[in-house]
Amino acid sequence: MQEHKIFVLRLAAALTALAIFPIAGFVAFDMWSGSRCAEETTATGELDGAIAWRIARTDCAGGAPPFYDVSVGAAGRALGTAATSLGAPVPLEVRRLGADRIGVSLDRPWRGETVVEIRLRRTGGPAERIDLTAPEP
Structure with missing residues (x-):
């Protein structure tokens, strides 16, 4: 034993x-x-209806293009990713388009638009996630 x-x-x-x-x-x-990566917040704000937003830029060593993350959510709560971009287009700001929609302003047109529309859930988080690096159809 x-x-x-x-x-x-x-x-x-x-x-x-x-x-x-x-x-x-x-x-x-x-x-x-x-x-090897450094993240900085390039813009933040709060929209009508207590919706907070943040645009973060991540630069990594090795010559990779910068990665942008647009996060949205109810103020005071965790933010969810609404849009991402690798290199271009660069997201500049977020604005309210309606009761359940926001718009992400871009530095250049993406699919013919300089403002990308994103639907919101009732909780204030994004209902969809858009990859701004995806090729145009």
Whole structure:
């Protein structure tokens, strides 16, 4: 019986030691890749109806184009991504278009429009997510 307990303890120790290597590798990779990117908020605001918005720009090393994230949500709550862009077009600001719609102003036309319309849920979060990098149909 004693030998059985020692075997189980040794097996548990060996499995724990083997599990540490992939976990440590993942943590190291995450720290390395995250340190190569810098995020800054380029614009923020609050619309009528207590809708908050934020445009963030992420620049990563290696010459990759900047990544833009437009987040929208109820003021004081977590924001959800409404639109993303890699390089161009660049989102400039968010404005209210109606009771359940917002518009994201762009620095250049996308699919013929300089303002992209996004539907909102009743909670204030985005009902859809638009990839502004997607090719035009």
